[in-house]
Every structure is written in structure tokens, then in C-alpha cells.
Amino acid sequence: MTAFIDGLLGSLDTLLLIVFSLCALAGATLMIFLRQPMRVAIALISTMVFLGGIYGLLGVHFIAAFQVLIYVGAVMVFMVYVIMLLEVRELGGTRYSRLLVPGLIGFVMLLGVVLISIWRALPAPAGASGAGGNTAFGISEFSIAFLNEYWLQFELTSVLLLAAVVAAMAVIKVSRRTDKTRPHG
Amino acid sequence: MLTLIVLLPLLGFLLNGVLATRLGGNLVGKRFVTVVGCGLPLAAFALTVQALFELQGQGYAPLVETAYRWALIGGSEFEIAFYFDRLSAVMTLVVTGVGSVIHIYSVGYMAHDKSYGRFFAYLNLFLFFMLLLVLGRSLLVLFVGWEGVGLASYLLIGFWFDDLANARAGKKAFITNRIGDAGFLLGMFLLFYAVGTLDMDRINAAFAFTGASAPAVSASLVGILLFIGATGKSAQIPLHVWLPDAMAGPTPVSALIHAATMVTAGVYLVARMSGVYLQAPEASAVIAVVGVATAFFAATIAIVQTDIKKVLAYSTVSQLGFMFLALGVGAYGVAIFHVVTHAFFKACLFLGAGSVIHALGGEQDVRKMGGLARRIPITFVTFAVATAAIAGIPPLAGFFSKDEILWYALASTSGGSPLLLLVAAATALMTAFYMFRLLWLTFMGPSRMDHEVEHHVHESPWSMTGVLLLLAMLSAVGGFIAVPHFLEPQLPLPQISEALHHLHKPLLVLSILLALAGLAGAAVLYGGAPDRVEALRERFATAHRWLSNKYYIDELYERFIGQPLVWVSDRVFLRLSDRLVLDGTLDGLGALGRSSGDALGRVQAGKLNLYLWFVMIGIVGALLWSWRHV
Amino acid sequence: MDKTQLLLAVAAGLFALGLLGVIVRRNVLVMLMCMELMLNGVNLSLVTFAQQTGTTAGAVLVFLTFVVATAEIALAIPIVLLLVRDKRTLDLDAYSDLKG
Numbered sequence: 001m002t003a004f005i006d007g008l009l010g011s012l013d014t015l016l017l018i019v020f021s022l023c024a025l026a027g028a029t030l031m032i033f034l035r036q037p038m039r040v041a042i043a044l045i046s047t048m049v050f051l052g053g054i055y056g057l058l059g060v061h062f063i064a065a066f067q068v069l070i071y072v073g074a075v076m077v078f079m080v081y082v083i084m085l086l087e088v089r090e091l092g093g094t095r096y097s098r099l100l101v102p103g104l105i106g107f108v109m110l111l112g113v114v115l116i117s118i119w120r121a122l123p124a125p126a127g128a129s130g131a132g133g134n135t136a137f138g139i140s141e142f143s144i145a146f147l148n149e150y151w152l153q154f155e156l157t158s159v160l161l162l163a164a165v166v167a168a169m170a171v172i173k174v175s176r177r178t179d180k181t182r183p184h185g
Numbered sequence: 186m187l188t189l190i191v192l193l194p195l196l197g198f199l200l201n202g203v204l205a206t207r208l209g210g211n212l213v214g215k216r217f218v219t220v221v222g223c224g225l226p227l228a229a230f231a232l233t234v235q236a237l238f239e240l241q242g243q244g245y246a247p248l249v250e251t252a253y254r255w256a257l258i259g260g261s262e263f264e265i266a267f268y269f270d271r272l273s274a275v276m277t278l279v280v281t282g283v284g285s286v287i288h289i290y291s292v293g294y295m296a297h298d299k300s301y302g303r304f305f306a307y308l309n310l311f312l313f314f315m316l317l318l319v320l321g322r323s324l325l326v327l328f329v330g331w332e333g334v335g336l337a338s339y340l341l342i343g344f345w346f347d348d349l350a351n352a353r354a355g356k357k358a359f360i361t362n363r364i365g366d367a368g369f370l371l372g373m374f375l376l377f378y379a380v381g382t383l384d385m386d387r388i389n390a391a392f393a394f395t396g397a398s399a400p401a402v403s404a405s406l407v408g409i410l411l412f413i414g415a416t417g418k419s420a421q422i423p424l425h426v427w428l429p430d431a432m433a434g435p436t437p438v439s440a441l442i443h444a445a446t447m448v449t450a451g452v453y454l455v456a457r458m459s460g461v462y463l464q465a466p467e468a469s470a471v472i473a474v475v476g477v478a479t480a481f482f483a484a485t486i487a488i489v490q491t492d493i494k495k496v497l498a499y500s501t502v503s504q505l506g507f508m509f510l511a512l513g514v515g516a517y518g519v520a521i522f523h524v525v526t527h528a529f530f531k532a533c534l535f536l537g538a539g540s541v542i543h544a545l546g547g548e549q550d551v552r553k554m555g556g557l558a559r560r561i562p563i564t565f566v567t568f569a570v571a572t573a574a575i576a577g578i579p580p581l582a583g584f585f586s587k588d589e590i591l592w593y594a595l596a597s598t599s600g601g602s603p604l605l606l607l608v609a610a611a612t613a614l615m616t617a618f619y620m621f622r623l624l625w626l627t628f629m630g631p632s633r634m635d636h637e638v639e640h641h642v643h644e645s646p647w648s649m650t651g652v653l654l655l656l657a658m659l660s661a662v663g664g665f666i667a668v669p670h671f672l673e674p675q676l677p678l679p680q681i682s683e684a685l686h687h688l689h690k691p692l693l694v695l696s697i698l699l700a701l702a703g704l705a706g707a708a709v710l711y712g713g714a715p716d717r718v719e720a721l722r723e724r725f726a727t728a729h730r731w732l733s734n735k736y737y738i739d740e741l742y743e744r745f746i747g748q749p750l751v752w753v754s755d756r757v758f759l760r761l762s763d764r765l766v767l768d769g770t771l772d773g774l775g776a777l778g779r780s781s782g783d784a785l786g787r788v789q790a791g792k793l794n795l796y797l798w799f800v801m802i803g804i805v806g807a808l809l810w811s812w813r814h815v
Numbered sequence: 816m817d818k819t820q821l822l823l824a825v826a827a828g829l830f831a832l833g834l835l836g837v838i839v840r841r842n843v844l845v846m847l848m849c850m851e852l853m854l855n856g857v858n859l860s861l862v863t864f865a866q867q868t869g870t871t872a873g874a875v876l877v878f879l880t881f882v883v884a885t886a887e888i889a890l891a892i893p894i895v896l897l898l899v900r901d902k903r904t905l906d907l908d909a910y911s912d913l914k915g
Contacts (some may be wrong), residue, residue: 017818021825028832028852037844044848047829051855054822058866063877067858070881075851075888082892083844086899096839097794097907103838106801107831113808114827120812122820145871146878153875157882164886171893791914793846793907798838 017057024050035095037083045076062139186239187250187267190232190277191316197225197309205302215301222305223288226312230281237274245271245674247386249322261381268322268386271675275521275668276319276453283445283528284312286652290536291437293648294543298435304344308441311337315446319453323383324373327454331369331418334447335362341442342434351433358427365417365424372410375402376461389460404461408468411458412475415451419505421479426739428502432494436539439494444501444535445528452508452524456517459676463515466599473513473600477608480506482736484615488622489732492549493538496623500575501531503612510609511590515599515679518669519589526574526582529663533571533656540564540645540653541627545638551623556632560642563650565628567657572624574660576617577700585664587613588696592689597679606692610699617703625711822863829856843895843905847888854884 027047034040048071055064097103146154203209205218240248247270256263269277288308295304314333321327336359343355377383379402380391391400415421420428431443442448455462455472462469480503487499504527511520542549544561558565574581577588591613595606632639644650669678710718722729731737788795829852836849858880865873902909 014818017821021821025825025828025832028829031845031849031852032832032836032839037842037848040845040848044852047852048855051859054825054859055862058822058862060862060866060874060877063862063874066878066881070885071851071855074885078888078892079844079848079851082896086844086896086905095841097792097841099794099798100839103794103798103801103835106798106805106838107835109805110801110834111827111831113805114831115824117808117812118820118823118827122823141871142874142878146875149871150875153879157879160882160886164889167890168893171890171897789914791911793910794838797834801834801838 013057017054020050020053020057023047024054038080041076041080041083044079045072048072048076062142186232186236187248187269187320188252190229190236190281191267191313191320193225193229193232194309194312194316197221198306198313201302201309202306206300206306211302213302215296218302218305219292222309223285223292225309226281226285226288229312229316230278230285233274233277233281236269237278240269240271240274247273255325261377263325263383264323265326266322266384267320267326269320271672272453272457272521273319275525275672277316279525279528280312280315280319280446283532283656284308284315284441286655287437287441287445287532287536290440290539290649290652291435293646294437294539295435296646300344304341304435307337307340307344308437311341311442311447315450318450322385324376324385324388325383327385327457328369328373331414331450332366334442334450335359335366335418338362338431338442338447341438342431344434344438348433354427354430354433358431361424361427362417365414368410368413368417370414372407372414375407375410378402379407385457389458392460392464395464399464404465405467408458408462408465409471411454411461412451412468412472415454415509416475417451418454419448419451419509420502421451421475421506421509422482423738425479425483425502426742429495429498429735432492432498436494436535436542439498440532440535440539443498444531448501448505449508449524449528452505452512452520455509455512456521456676459517462512462517463599469513469515469600471513472509473594473605476506476509476511476513477594477605477612478506479503480510480612481608481615482506484612484619486732486735487619488615489729491552493541493551493554493623493627494535494549496551496619497531497534497538500534500616500620503616504531504575507587507590507609507612510594510605514593514597514601514605516589516593516597516669517676518672518678519586519593521672521676522668523586523590525666525668526586526660526663529656530571530574530581530583530660533567533653533660534575536649536653536656537564537568537571540649541568543645543649544642545634546641548634548638551626553633553635553638554627555630555634556628557642558628561644563644564653567650567653568628569624570657571660572620576620576703577613577696578704579697580661580664582660582663584696584700588693589669591696592692593679595688595692596681596685598682599679601679601682610695613696614699614703617700618706621704621707622711625707629712819863819867823860826856826860826863829853829859832856841907843899843907843910846907847891847895851884851888854880 024047027043027050030043031040031047034043048067052064052067052072055061055067200221201218204212236248240246247268249269250267252265252267254262254264288305291304291308295301298304311334314330314337316330318327318330318334321330339355339359341355342358343352346352346355373383376388379400380388382388392404394400417424428443428448432439434442462472483499483502483506487496487503490496490499504523508520508523508527511517511523540561541554541557541564544557544564545554548554570581574583577584579585591606591609593601594609595601595603634642645653710721734740833849833851833853833856836852837846840846840849858877861873861877861880865877898910899905
């Protein structure tokens, strides 16, 4: 019975993986086609969520949590806020730039080259693919390692975020100064 | 010693050229110029006489003196060497002798000229180059002298260069000479290629062999090429056009350069290369025909000329034709004989004309002369003697040389023919006629001068008349110097055809009769009333127009050579090659750079899409590259 | 086709789609979002490889990419706001001041 459930779960794993992958790709494709930026944002959010699902299936649960927390919760919220702020009304016909056809051609070439590279570099192994080191991605191991071995990187991330904040404030200040000197038009 | 003969005039040129002109600041006065300018050529003449005695002393074996080695190229040596044998002796004596007296004449003639020093400097320069020409051993030294006399001629023709026409005449002389020099150079190249040396005595010796050991080049070809050079220098058809224009220079220049010495350089060249011409019957035939044709042609033009110097110029061309006729039938010594006698009487004639011009204060048109015989007697007498000499009246000099030429033109086995004699005889008749015409128009009859001019007519100073007397004496007795006999060991006289042997005496009588007929004709036409001449001119108006305009040869050259060349220069070389091709290429390259810069600049359109598309392509490229190499 | 290959293929697809989106779309904000998509694709491939090696270094690296993405977006959007205020349009064709 456990073997069956294991087997079923194994196959369920792969099935879900495939489904999540396809959905992520579908979201990404929609981003290219949708006209209004708000809808594009929604598509991106869906892609990110599905990616989080993939991370979960891979066993890196806390990474999945961070994906949704940071990417969707902070980054995409900010984007949506800006889209609403700018009240963009997309006019028809100006969706695509002049490089549509060259872009598509390049896209096909790029995809082809990368996929072929992947196929060449990593042929399908004989045995079943292992689930890999799940143990390393437990949250306790991660936290301990982060604050022990990689404490420098930790500090650097805080510095980076501080720098980002300072830069953002500088940008606002500059914009306020130039705003005052310009006549309202 | 030979080198000293050549260098003395050069020293004169340097001294006078630097010190007596504006170049050196006019440091010295006229006396210095006179002493240096006339003394050095006289010294050269004295040295030449001494060299002659030395030559005689060693049994006429040639004196050879090497000045220095100019170049050593491969295995061939090129030296500046001087060669003195019978022929060189005759030529050098004429050049230094007649040259010196003309220098003395110039003292009087150019006394009031503002560029007195420059004149003597140029005259000495000319003498230097002429001596290089006649004393040089190799064709190379001769060619240096050849070009140098051309340069001196240009400088002296355009001596009064403030008048643009004089400068143009000088240019014409130089350029026409250069055209002939092309042929000369080709001949030199062929000779060097075939014989391996440019020394003229060695070349003559090489051509003495026939058959297998003869030089591997056609003697006739070389002969014709060298003759082309001679045509330019000695004013034969078709390069004769410069000599009449050269009369723009001062009269001593015309006497020295364009009568006595420079124009005979071509004759000297052919005579010197007799070894080649003896083996070249075709070339000799060409020379004879061109010579006699030129003689006839120039004589016809001289009949109607009204400028005293132009008549003498065409007369010179005609007499040179006679010399080439002699060369063409193999009578080289006779041609040199005529050079010598011609130097005497032609120089006398030119200097006499100069005296007339001096007396009349610059008038050169014979229609405005007349009745001068009693006013300037010395000039008249000397001019008359020289005229008789050129006409061929015995026992004056011209009779002997001209008669020899006529005889060999008929009877020489290497090219003589009755046709040549016929044309030459007709020319001799015309020569006598136009020379006596000139004498009558200038000196005899009623005076046609302007009153102002008539008032000031005076005889020339002794520096001029003394020279005239000397040259007249030489014209009188010069014929008795048996030059052909003197030159015979070196330049053998041609064989006489047996059948015509008995015609020698009759021909002698014929030539005397021709001279007298010319005299009589001129006396009849010009001694009487002027309307007789007028009537004749109206009867033959067209012919007169053609002759007065020199058969329109200058216009012909201008139309068929000058203008096409200008067209080619303008259209092909200036517009096509220079502007279109060269400038176009350079501008095109610049434009190419600019346009490619513009094109490449469009890559930076400021569009983020474009940049990222390049990124995409770059990634594809990098991955493709990694397939091959990683 | 095993799991690794599939995941890498998905990552490649996401990256390629993101790059295509940046090239073909005209709206600046949409371009920004496509850049986020590219980052996500790269992140996925990073996670795949990290899980294969099994060391903690991989997890740390993934976390760091999150931080960088956040910092980047925190600055990119204010810059876009300033640009929009200057040009008064979100059309990328208007932002060609640096051409030539």
C-alpha cells in the first residue's frame, strides 16, 4: 500500500510538476499578448505563484514561501500600485514595438539554442532522478548557515537594502527640486 | 690642357655672373666684365692653338684627357673625358675664335644695356657648354653640352625678358629642341645597348666591323634617331620653327649661337658619328633629302621677308640644309668645311646687320632703310663682301665650300643624284638672289628712312667695325684653308662615280653662273624703280602671302599639335584624372567613411528594444560558439 | 526527459519569454515586469542546480537573488516615474534622448 501511495505520490509529483510548469509558461506567454498593464501584472503574479508551487514540489519550502512573500507580496504590489498611480490607458495598435518580427525570430533562435544546449549537456540519466538533498534546505539548517558561515553576505544584504532606500530618497529629493524650478505646464 | 680650355669660360661665367649682376650686388664695373668676359675666351683660343700644335707634334694621334670619373654603374664607366683630334681641332678653333671676336663686338653693341654683366656671363656660359660639346669624348658629355647650349640659347633669346614675346621665343626654342632630344636619347640608348660604351671613337671603331662582329643594332635606326636630335638643334624640317623667332635676342647672340656655332652642333654630331653613318645608307639618304628640302624651303621664304634679321635667319636654315645635304651624301669633311666658311660670312652678316640696327637706333625693317652705303661705309663694305661670299662668287670662301657640296650632291656614289643637284642648284640661285636683294634694299637706292632716324645715322665704334673687318677678311680668304683635305685622314671623302667625272668643270662654271644670275636679278628688280617689284608682288599675290607667312607652318603646328595637346591636358589629365579620379577617390573615401559612420551611428538609436535585441542575438551567438569550442 | 531537464527547459522558456517581452512591448512598465520574469527564470534554474548539489551555498545564493531583485525594483520604479513625469507618456519610443 505505501509502495502504491509512494508510487502514486511519485507520479503525482511529476504530474503536478508538469502542470505547474505549463501554467507558469502560460502566464508568461500571456504577458506578451495582453494589452493592458494591469492584466499583464496579474499574469505575472500567477506565473510567480506557480513558480512558488514548483519550488515547494522540489522540497525547498522556505524558498517557496519567500517567493510568494517577497516577489508577489512586495515587488508586484509595488508594480500594481504604480500602474494604478499612473492611470495608464493603453491605446490600441501601439502594443508592439517595431522589432516584433526580429524579436520573434531571435526568440525562436534563442530558445532553440538553449534547449539544444540543455539536451546535450544533461542527457536523461539511466536511473530514476533522485529527489536530491532535501535535508540541506530545511529552514533551520538554512538559518544557522546564513548567520554562521555566510554572515558577511547577510550583512551585505542589509547594506544593499539601506543603499536602495537612500537612493530612492535621493531620487525623490532631486525630483522635488527640479519640480519647483520648472514652470507648471 | 683640354680641361683648361673648357673651364676658362666657365670661370668667366661664375665671375661675371656673381659679381657683375644684381645677384652679387653689382660689385664690379664694366671694365672688369669686359676684361674677364673677353679675355677668358681669347685665352681659350690661344690654348686651342697650342693644343693644335701639340696634336701636330704627335702626328695627329688624338689627345685624350680624362677630367674625372662621373659614375660607375654595374660594369660600365662613365667619365668626363676630352678628345682632341682633327675634327675637334677645327670645331674648337671656330668656336673659340669666332666666339672671342663676337664677345669683343658685344662690348660695343651692348655698351648701353643695363644688364651688361649678365650678358657676358651668359655668353661665357654658352661658350663653356659648346666647348663641352665639341671636345667631349663620350656622347654623354656631348649631350650635357647639347642641353647646356640649349639652356644658354633660351637665356639669351629671352635676354630682354621684360617683353613677353622674347620670353615666349626663348621657350619655343627650348621646347622644340627638347622634342629633338627625345630622338637623340633613344639613339644613345640603342648605341649603349649595342656597343656597351658611349665613347664616340669606340663606337665608330665598333661600327667599322661588318658581318658577324658588327654591333647588334641597325645603324640606320641609330642614324635616324641621332638625326632627329640634330633636326631640333640645327633647325631642319620639321623642327625649324624656333630659329626665326630666336631673332628676338640681341644680335651678337644671333651671330654666335644661331649662325656660327650652336646650330652647327647637329652637323658636328653627324660628322663625328661618321662611322655609324657610313654603315647606314638609308639614314644618309633621309638626311640628304631633308637637308636639301629644308634648304629649298627656307630659301623660298627668305625671298619675301622684310626684317633684316629674319632674312638672315632663314638663310641660316637654308645653309644648314646644305650642310646636311653634304653629310647625307657622305662628304663629311665638306660639310665641316661649309660650317667653317659659314661661320665666317654668316657671323659677319649678322654682326653687320647689328651694326645697321645700331646705326639706325633699333630699326630692323628693310622697307625703312636704303641709301646707307655712303653713311656707314665700313659696315657696307664688310656686308657686301660677306654677301658675295654666301652667294658663292669666287674666290670668296662660300664659293669653294658650296661648289664642293654641289659636286658631291651630284656625283657621290653613296647617295648623289641629279635630283639633289637640281634642288640644290635652285636653292643656290635663290640664295644669291635674296642676299643681294637684302644688300640693295638696305644699303643702295634712295633712302626710305624716317627723318629722325636718318639724322642720327652714325658708324659703329671700333670694337664693332674692327670685328666686322676681321670677319670680312676671313670670308674672303677662308676658302683657301683646305679643310676637307685636312680632315681627310679622319673623314674620308666619298667616291666619285666614274661616269660623272667629267662634269666637275662644267659644274664649277654653273655655280659661278648661278651666283651671278642671282646678283643680276636682284640688281634689276631692286636697283630700279620700286613699282617693278610691286607689280611682281601683285602678279603672284597668293604665293607671296604663303611665303610671307612661312607656309603657315606655325599655325599648322598650333592647330594639329598644340590644341589637341591642350585638349588632352585639360579634359583627360585635369578633369578626368586629377579631379574625377584622384580627387574623387579621396573625397569618395572620405564620404565613405562619413556615410558608414552615419550608418553605424544608427545602431545607437536610443531605443532600449534595439539594444536588448542585440543582447538576445549575442547570447545566441555565444551559445553557438560554445558548442564548437567548449 | 527527467526533472532537471524539464525544469531547466521551463527556466529557459521563462527567460526567453521575458527577453522577448522587453523587446516587443512598448509600455515601460510592461517592460519592467518582463525583466522581473527574466529574473524569475534565472532563479528557477538556480534553485534546480542548488538542489542537485545539496549544499547550503545554493540556498543562500537564491535568497540573495531575492534581495537584489527587491532592491532593483525599489529603484527602477521611481526612475520610471520621473521619466514619465518628464515625457508625459509611457511609450518607449519617446525615450530616445541618448540616441546617436
